[in-house]
Amino acid sequence: MGGQRVLVVGAGLAGLRAAEGLRAHGYTGDITVVGDEAWAPYNRPPLSKEALHGDLAHEKLAFRVRSNAADVTWRHGVAATHADLAARLVRFDDGEVMGYDALVAATGVRARRLQIPGPPQTAAARRHVIRTLDDAVGLRAGLVPGAKVVVLGAGFIGCEVAATATTLGCEVHCVAIDPYPMVRPLGPELAAELQRRHEKHGVTFHLGVGVAEFVGDHHVTDVVLTDGTRLGTDVVVEALGSRCNDEWLDGNGLDLDDGVLTDTALRPVRDGAPVDGVAVVGDLARFPNLRFDDRALRVEHWSIPTDTGRRAGAVLAAYLAGDGYADAVAARWDVLPSFWSDQFDIRLQSYGMPGLADADGIRVLEGDLSDECVVGYHRGDELVGVVGVGMLRVVNGYRDRVGHPVVG
Amino acid sequence: MSFKVIVDWDLCQDHGQCAFAAPEVFHIGDDGTMVVLVEEPDEALRSKVEDAADVCPVQAIRIQG
Known part of the structure; x- marks a missing residue:
């Protein structure tokens, strides 16, 4: 097993969770995570909320790194400029070229700018x-x-x-x-x-x-x-809104129309076939979620980097071990996206994909719209999402009723 | 062998995600506030508690030992 290397491009939450996921699934070789920011992975949601009130110190926002990932090599302040998936090489803006046995694409998105x-x-x-x-x-x-x-x-x-x-x-x-x-x-x-x-x-x-x-x-x-x-x-x-940081993957025949199209194992798709040894995670991934249907979507919710990072870790660890890969790829993939938002005294908590609802499929399920409530989002008879305004315990009770989780 | 669960109660905003990840350790009380049921869980629960710490939106959960 010695001598293998996993290269994680992107040092945000998804890259961190992928590294931890590889270790959790038994991979013991080298993991190198390279990111363009100067900082170790940190939590972004507070940046538009409480962190603007008070402490914006990195140590307050930094993610805890699991002990199993303590030996990961981090390189901050370096951006990938081009990947050659056929040669298994990534070039960086400091001139370095790194090879890999498995690659995690975790470069996420950047803020869209107005061109006026x-x-x-x-x-x-x-x-x-x-x-x-x-x-x-x-x-x-x-x-x-x-x-x-x-x-x-x-x-x-x-x-x-x-x-x-x-x-x-x-x-x-x-x-x-x-x-x-x-x-x-x-x-x-x-x-x-x-x-x-x-x-x-x-x-x-x-x-x-x-x-x-x-x-x-x-x-x-x-x-x-x-x-x-x-x-x-x-x-x-x-x-x-955002733009995907996918330029470094240009020229590899991937579908980059809106992030990187993947299969349910988060492998990028080229000419209708998955590319083994590569996983796309976090905001960058456009993946089918069988809880809802087989249509691939990008989901920029906070829960997704962790879910996709773990999944990528499981798939790539099996791939690198040459053991259990088919089972890892075939494992069910029916994550429940969730988001929350704090605005004034309003706490919004959502599960599922409310945006998939029919125009006439949105109904108050509990409470009162002018006060606290839970709103249900339906596609036909199927509940595809819920949003709670307050009523956290009530909306949490709907978690398992959203979409159609695969039984297994 | 066991480990220690430390919650920063100044950070905790009662999102409750930890209670789904590790219901043996974290519980949403009747008044909607979070409760730690076991402060020093058995080693067998470490992975679940780490999952709970991962999914905390405000990263209020730490694991010692």
Whole structure:
């Protein structure tokens, strides 16, 4: 067994869990994890919430590493530039080329940026995103009482930042092309209720409009919307979704239309056949989830890096051992995605894939929409997702009723 | 042999995910707050408790020993 090497490209949560998963499934060879950030893996959800209030120290956010992964080699601040899957080589931006016996692709996503006229895409120009610890440190300095904050995008991150900035005493405007905040995961009724609650706390929404222009020389002073509205601003937060960090996998014949298409063993697919010895994990993976159907989807929920990392560890450990590989590949794959979000005094907790619901399949199952409630999302007769507003114990009770878990 | 489960109660926000991963050790009380049932679980439960620590959204669970 000696002399084998697993190369994990991407040093976030998914890369960490894949390394731990390899060890948990008996792999004893070398594991090298290479990531482009300066930091060891850390927890990102607090970056748009409590960490903006207080302590943004890396040691407060760093993940505990399981003792079984204490001997993993970490290289931070180095980015992969190209992988050659046929030759089993990865080239990095410091010039190094590393070979591997198995590869984990865990490079995740980056924040999408608006491509419109105006000052450059830098924190100094007061244009912020929130993906990394360094992003959050740059943003926090601007979130002072009385600051005028324009949040572009009303998804998870946009809504969380709007709430956090408001709580910190900022004057917050939230701009989105959608008709309601978080309408895609929540559906219109709950999203409209969420909007009312944000407005009650002082957030001003500009919905159904886009951004035409950033005004300012060295930094943004005004944001001009497509309906002509001009918003003076001290801080702009671009919370407009993500782009996959998949460029380093170009040229290998993979399906990179939206992340990397994989099979249920998380192996990338080339010409309809899986590539053995490679696994794609975390936000980057577009995988079928048999709890719902065989359609491959990317799922940017916090639970997915851990689930996919563990799965990749099991599959690759068996592959490298040459023992039990067919069984590992065939093992059921029916993960239950989950997300939570804290906005003001609102705790949202979801299980499943609410976004798969029929337009007329969204119903309040328990409680009252104006207070605490559990909303069910149906596709035909099937419950594909639930979202709790508060009522944590009740929504937790629906966990096993979402989708159709494979019995085995 | 056993190990020690340490919860940072300043961090814990009662998400309850640990109680699904390791119900022998973590429990959601009637009032919705988390309770540690066994502070020094048997070694056989280590893997489950590590799973519970993994899935804690605020990473409030640590394992000593």
